[in-house]
Amino acid sequence: MYKILVADDEKDIVSLLKDYFEMNDYLVLTAYSGAEAVEKAAQNPDIILLDVNMPDGDGFRVCRKIRDYVSCPIVFLTARIEDCDKISGFAFGGDDYIIKPFSIDELGARVSAHIRRDHRIKAQANVRFFRRTDH
Numbered sequence: 001m002y003k004i005l006v007a008d009d010e011k012d013i014v015s016l017l018k019d020y021f022e023m024n025d026y027l028v029l030t031a032y033s034g035a036e037a038v039e040k041a042a043q044n045p046d047i048i049l050l051d052v053n054m055p056d057g058d059g060f061r062v063c064r065k066i067r068d069y070v071s072c073p074i075v076f077l078t079a080r081i082e083d084c085d086k087i088s089g090f091a092f093g094g095d096d097y098i099i100k101p102f103s104i105d106e107l108g109a110r111v112s113a114h115i116r117r118d119h120r121i122k123a124q125a126n127v128r129f130f131r132r133t134d135h
């Protein structure tokens with residue numbers, strides 16, 4: 001079972017995402033502020049969904065703090081549509097940037113793809129290739 005952290009100050013969005021991902025067999029951690037997101041990131045989620053507009057600071061700074069401790073994918077969910085915001089999201093350590101409103105099924109597919117990619121990368125670190133000696 002994969003663990004996902006949903007950090008957004010909009011309770012309706014958190015509830016929607018929690019219900020959706022729990023129905024898809026994820027363990028869902030929730031946070032409603034940047035400080036709470038940083039605290040919950042210590043529980044080593046497999047992926048983090050992070051709103052940019054948080055009540056105690058923007059999600060970009062939260063992302064930078066989280067990046068100091070976790071390497072899992074971070075996906076920004078935000079109403080900010082400007083290219084400069086998207087570029088900032090990636091520069092602060094985000095792996096994806098999804099604009100609200102979004103398709104819940106597309107978000108689910110992106111989350112799944114990020115987790116698969118992250119696990120492939122971690123698995124490759126353990127792979128060793130041996131040279132055949134029968135040539």
